[in-house]
Amino acid sequence: MRSRPAIAATLALGGCSGAQTPLAPVADQAGSQYHLLLLMLWVCGVMYLLVIGFLIIGLWRARGRHAAAPPPLLEPADDRLRRLLAVWAAVVVIGLLVLAGGSFLVERSLALAQANESLRIRVTAHQYWWRIAYRDPASGRWVETANELHLPVARTARIELGSADVIHSFWVPNISGKMDVIPGRANAIDLTPRRLGWFRGQCAEFCGPQHAHMGFDVKVETSAAFDAWLAAQARPAAAPRDAEQARGMEVVTREQCAMCHTVRGTAAIGRNGPDLTHIGSRHSIAAGTLTMTRAHLQGWIAQPQAIKPGTMMPTVTLSPADANAAAAYLESLK
């Protein structure tokens, strides 16, 4: 049983590595903030140890003297004490200046216009999901996807944030600090990732009952892989390959789904919910709530309110065969 605290500490520290932590930065912005955190930790840690140390020394020297009458309150005539107090004040001022200076420099570097801001990405926060739009370099048109942000490595992307409803906050801890998403305001944040991999972002401002399930995946990939991905996203949806998928397409694009969802290249042109044109290629569904599998798609179509109570995705009345066909079709949309 003595190992219990050790296990707890290991688990807590285990949370520090991974796809959603500011303690393992993989981008310039998160890196400079991480260094600022370390600076604050060192300055404040040293000051804390000094204060506690002096307190212990004072208590040690005063032991046994508590019975004596309190000393008269007079200005210290002690020259040595006065000099020590001046040194102490100087230490405090220098510590504060180091912190203020470090914070100023980091803030400045974050706000600085980057030389390579050619990549603009529009991110719109909706109650419990993220609309993400890229400009297709071939046609110049905006190409929409949802809940999955792709970033080319070693290139600065400017994320233009907008909110459709309430205040949200955009946060990918491994890549950058938070940026609030305010209705009616244009906020922007620069991201310059340096390491390849999958990371996770999360809404960081309470926005309603499903705030906790408002996540998104971030994939940092090579420039070539990014270009190929964007070109694939810009293409219209794949045609159904068998009878079941064809029935699924009929259900998705002609019935209730099409009121809110778009499948480019079909009759579904709704704008209220996430674009489904390439949903089969995504890592997860329902804003990071479920991994992308056929079974999860089917469950999500059948009972969204059971999986994510309060989501804006309504329960639609579909026959089991139609729900099955819709899931088969959506899964095929790679």
Place this chain on the structure above:
Amino acid sequence: MIAERKRHRTTIPFDGRARAASVAAILLVTVAACTKESRTIGPEQPQTPPNGPADPRTRYFEGNAYQVSQGGRYFTWYGCGSCHGDNAAGTLDLAVDLRQRPLRFDQLYSAIARGHVHIGIDYGSKIPTEQLWQISAYVASLPRLKPERRHREDLDEAGEPRGVTWSGPVR
């Protein structure tokens, strides 16, 4: 100063009690207001249209602030405002029309669900049942809604999707 305050307190003996009572009354009124939005979140919801004027679900939807405001949201999302918005006139102006020719909730529901077939849209089969209940509750509330209040609700929803031509939130 302290003496003055003490004297003041003795002249009004029920000061403290009266204050506590008024605070309790305000809290009670505030908490009671929460029931206006009460709802169960989860899979249970209406799966069928109103079954007549006496459907017990009608009272809940009409009297619930959350259901009415969600209805307003879907009214915007589905582009209803493009015909029934601020510039609507005649029978398209729902507030005025419903004041002149009131409809029961179930009649209103079927007017929305089946009354748009002549313009080529069958909302009854396109919009999920729960949302049709909410939209009906919102439309039913329009004749009672003051224009300023409706205008403010429109401003609140300024960034939300509206119809298929929506291009993004207000920035």
